[in-house]
Amino acid sequence: MPDLPQHKPVLAGAAYSGISGAGIRLEALPEGHLLHVLGTIEPAALATELAKAGFTSSSIRKAGFRQWFVAGDEPLSPAGLNALAAALAGKAFVIDQSHGRVRIGISGRSSRVLLSKGTAVDLDPAVFAEGSSVMTMIGHISVQIARTGDDSFELTVLHSFAESLWDELKHMATSAEKDSGA
Structure with missing residues (x-):
């Protein structure tokens, strides 16, 4: 009898192990x-x-x-x-919606610079305070952005778009670090 399929998180494996650079941390959060x-x-x-x-x-x-x-x-x-x-x-x-959506954490002093490359939402703390959330687009992908701390955000995306969003965020992170002088 074949083994039953095992649940594997969408953003699992070495390609999604997290990115830490000068001023940015990108991580796949527990699917919880x-x-x-x-x-x-x-x-x-x-x-x-x-x-x-x-x-x-x-x-x-x-x-x-x-x-x-x-x-x-x-x-x-x-x-x-x-x-x-x-x-x-x-x-x-x-x-x-636990199996239909994935959460991605973005933190660090350049996190707002990174997100500003993909969305028009004003993420200034005076406008978008901790605890705030908004449905928006990053490129062509619909996401919810929630501010979880001073320089930390959580993005929630549909399961089928998680890998595309991850790749886009990696690309934007490289560009954001250059723009912030890191």
């Missing part, structure tokens, strides 16, 4: 979990329900009108998803 929440629940109430369902280290990112992504590094358990769906019943719907 990504939930799409749609409904009338407000972010503070959603955070409360997430904590009750055991998603204490997950982050909430605005994804559109009355829509949020809930992202975290831990794998999703069916029991956790069921508990959250039950807690949100009548207020919001939860859709598991």
